[in-house]
Amino acid sequence: DQQVKQNSPSLSVQEGRISILNCDYTNSMFDYFLWYKKYPAEGPTFLISISSIKDKNEDGRFTVFLNKSAKHLSLHIVPSQPGDSAVYFCAAIRSGTYKYIFGTGTRLKVLA
Amino acid sequence: DTGVSQDPRHKITKRGQNVTFRCDPISEHNRLYWYRQTLGQGPEFLTYFQNEAQLEKSRLLSDRFSAERPKGSFSTLEIQRTEQGDSAMYLCASSLGGTGASPLHFGNGTRLTVT
Numbered sequence: 063d064q065q066v067k068q069n070s071p072s073l074s075v076q077e078g079r080i081s082i083l084n085c086d087y088t089n090s091m092f093d094y095f096l097w098y099k100k101y102p103a104e105g106p107t108f109l110i111s112i113s114s115i116k117d118k119n120e121d122g123r124f125t126v127f128l129n130k131s132a133k134h135l136s137l138h139i140v141p142s143q144p145g146d147s148a149v150y151f152c153a154a155i156r157s158g159t160y161k162y163i164f165g166t167g168t169r170l171k172v173l174a
Numbered sequence: 175d176t177g178v179s180q181d182p183r184h185k186i187t188k189r190g191q192n193v194t195f196r197c198d199p200i201s202e203h204n205r206l207y208w209y210r211q212t213l214g215q216g217p218e219f220l221t222y223f224q225n226e227a228q229l230e231k232s233r234l235l236s237d238r239f240s241a242e243r244p245k246g247s248f249s250t251l252e253i254q255r256t257e258q259g260d261s262a263m264y265l266c267a268s269s270l271g272g273t274g275a276s277p278l279h280f281g282n283g284t285r286l287t288v289t
Contacts, residue, residue, distance in 0.1 A: 066216075068216075071214075093275075094275035096277055096278075104282050104283075105178070105180075105265055105267075105280035105282045106217065106265070106280045107280070108277040108278065108279060108280075151217070153216075153278075155275050157275045160205075160222040160224075160229060160230050161219045161222070161230065162207075162219065162278055163219070164216030164217045164218070166214065166216045167214075167215075
């Protein structure tokens with residue numbers, strides 16, 4: 063049972079434009095959500111997170127939006143840069159538990 | 175660099191052999207996790223330590239897998255009698271414990287190839 067889903071395996075965006083990566087979850091008990099970026103041959107790198115008490119969190123070019131009623135979150139990257147080309151994973155966890163559940167990833171390619 | 179370090183980066187072994195991987199977490203982090211990632215998939219949870227106590231173990235972890243974290247510092251993951259299906263990237267992560275959830279910080283992983 064895939065509790066965290068990233069339905070787009072890949073996305074291509076022009077440099078300077080907005081990249082929007084989407085993630086859906088099924089478990090309404092999740093209350094903390096994270097986005098990670100992964101380059102080949104490296105481990106995932108933490109980007110940004112959001113608690114369920116918020117609907118938006120911003121850090122520089124990265125903004126995460128949470129829609130609890132739709133069980134949906136998205137990561138916006140503005141403006142997109144070629145160095146953003148990587149695989150992006152969303153993850154979710156219920157506070158007080160230990161198991162972070164990851165989606166299958168979306169490969170972002172930013173075209174120069 | 176005080177990030178999570180894993181050793182070795184790559185391991186090629188023959189089916190039936192035993193392998194052991196090591197993880198050194200960020201020093202002030204009391205929580206340590208092992209995840210496994212295969213091609214086209216996200217990281218899958220294997221096991222979790224809080225200090226030296228192994229508090230949760232996934233059903234993915236068969237009896238051939240064992241993990242330890244002596245003295246709550248570094249951790250080892252051993253796979254006995256390796257099978258080709260064990261080929262994957264094994265990722266270690268650590269986090270700072272507290273009242274709420276906090277981000278995992280991953281190492282660069284150990285890529286295991288079983289021939």
